[in-house]
Amino acid sequence: MPAFRAPRGTRDLLPQDQLALGRLRALGEELAQRYGYHPIATPLFEQVAVFERGIGEVTDVIEKELFLLAPREEDGERWALRPEPTAGIVRAYVQHGMQTWPQPVKLTMTAEMFRYDRPQAGRYRSFWQFDVEAIGDPGPAVDAEIIELASRFYRRAGIKAFTILLNSIGDAACRPAYVAELTAYYREHVGELPPLERSRLERNALRILDSKDESIAALNAAAPKVTDRLCDACAAHFAAVREHLDALEVAYTLEPRLVRGLDYYTRTAFEIFPAGAMGQQSALGGGGRYDGLVELLGGRPTPGIGFGLGLDRVLLALREQEGGAGAIDAPEPTPVGVVVGSDPADTVTRLRVATDLRAAGLAARAELGQRKLGKQLEAAARDGAHFAVILGDELASGNVQLRDLEAGTQRAVALADLARELQRASISHRHGLAADRPEAMSD
Ligand code: AMP
Numbered sequence: 001m002p003a004f005r006a007p008r009g010t011r012d013l014l015p016q017d018q019l020a021l022g023r024l025r026a027l028g029e030e031l032a033q034r035y036g037y038h039p040i041a042t043p044l045f046e047q048v049a050v051f052e053r054g055i056g057e058v059t060d061v062i063e064k065e066l067f068l069l070a071p072r073e074e075d076g077e078r079w080a081l082r083p084e085p086t087a088g089i090v091r092a093y094v095q096h097g098m099q100t101w102p103q104p105v106k107l108t109m110t111a112e113m114f115r116y117d118r119p120q121a122g123r124y125r126s127f128w129q130f131d132v133e134a135i136g137d138p139g140p141a142v143d144a145e146i147i148e149l150a151s152r153f154y155r156r157a158g159i160k161a162f163t164i165l166l167n168s169i170g171d172a173a174c175r176p177a178y179v180a181e182l183t184a185y186y187r188e189h190v191g192e193l194p195p196l197e198r199s200r201l202e203r204n205a206l207r208i209l210d211s212k213d214e215s216i217a218a219l220n221a222a223a224p225k226v227t228d229r230l231c232d233a234c235a236a237h238f239a240a241v242r243e244h245l246d247a248l249e250v251a252y253t254l255e256p257r258l259v260r261g262l263d264y265y266t267r268t269a270f271e272i273f274p275a276g277a278m279g280q281q282s283a284l285g286g287g288g289r290y291d292g293l294v295e296l297l298g299g300r301p302t303p304g305i306g307f308g309l310g311l312d313r314v315l316l317a318l319r320e321q322e323g324g325a326g327a328i329d330a331p332e333p334t335p336v337g338v339v340v341g342s343d344p345a346d347t348v349t350r351l352r353v354a355t356d357l358r359a360a361g362l363a364a365r366a367e368l369g370q371r372k373l374g375k376q377l378e379a380a381a382r383d384g385a386h387f388a389v390i391l392g393d394e395l396a397s398g399n400v401q402l403r404d405l406e407a408g409t410q411r412a413v414a415l416a417d418l419a420r421e422l423q424r425a426s427i428s429h430r431h432g433l434a435a436d437r438p439e440a441m442s443d
Contacts, residue, residue, distance in 0.1 A: 009117070009125030017315065020325035021128065024311045025110045027156055027330040028130035035149050037108035037132050042088035044112075045069060048078040053296050054087030054264060059207065065115040067125070081114035085131040086264075086290065086306055087297070093135050094299035103136030104304075110311075122281040122316055130285075133306035135294065140237050143268045143289060143305055144244030150272060150285060150307050151250050157314050158327025161275035162284060165255035166245075167227065168238035169206075171266045171291065174231035179205055181224050192219055210259045225256040237267055260286060264293040268305065274317050284317065285309030335426040338380035339366040341391035342373050349391055353400075353418070357389075360419035362426070364389075381405050386429055387422060404429075 067081040269288035287307025294302035354366035
């Protein structure tokens, strides 16, 4: 048993996982850019009030899951690690006067989130989200565009089957009457409510509908539906979102009990699950409209919509699928060349050749140990190298051997041309890969 371990609910991403995560991040960044989202980074922590206001005090995230930082006595500020990105991004929108920029302001961030939740499979205390926010557009077209973007992300990530659940949760005009009706409904069934849900009954009955507690699943199934109580404006907005999604041929399932755990959502709400797995721990991502949030955080009334997709959950889902993380359709890493040599002791020349290749912009390693050539080549192949540059006697006349480790072919190359030849070989190697995977060319 080692003396120290990663904190409970966190895990180290070892190189294989970190590479797969990197590819998901690159995929998200590439798609976000293609859809017109600009990158932003907000601090890892904010004043607690940003989250309390922006998320709502009667929510799991604030009541149970906020990762509070111990304050220093002298400044008395209360800080928390971000449990989700939207509140911080909207705080930044207000702080930097982005309402004066051309609207909508479309922002994206892929970052780690922190929730002090009870750790279990797929539920970590530190996890990654790919997030986009379109602030300043009332929709409905942008609602559909964002949902289509999420759907494209999962397809390109290699998730074979997923379901998009869609709902509208009304707005300030129609939700209060619905919440009052829901409160009355749960009051009639107060004896069936677990303690946490009972304590929420008078404060925020919507949270009960969103409860993870299986014991009230049937009670929730029979509760009044928000979609039956939408005002005309919300109903028209919801119909238009569906019309746009239908036009884009994005499949979705209507789920009137989907309310999302966060208070600031209005109208459109959606969540994505792997097909056949609807448990709370398996949600791959979710998002929705938050037309009241900018104002709550001190800005002018401004509509907005966004999503947060959980990358750790995508990696878990891929692991359970055939093909694993290899299914992620993101740029392949650069092919790597390894410099090996017949004189085990000559580390100077091997290191010098590799250094020149790196200076020319190529991914190159050198055998820095002093083992025999055969062992050097074995190690290069084991390490996933694509090419070996073999230094031998012909070095005296300025030549080396360039071996394609995958094809098993080999040819002599002048040392002076090595960088150019390796570059050319890498490019044709990449094209070879793309030809094997025609789906990588378009999506
Ligand atoms: P939420 O804002 O709670 O809907 O979270 C958005 C997405 O982030 C979820 O659908 C999950 O994919 C992911 N997520 C949320 N909480 C966790 C967690 N504790 N561990 C791993 N992923 C999470």
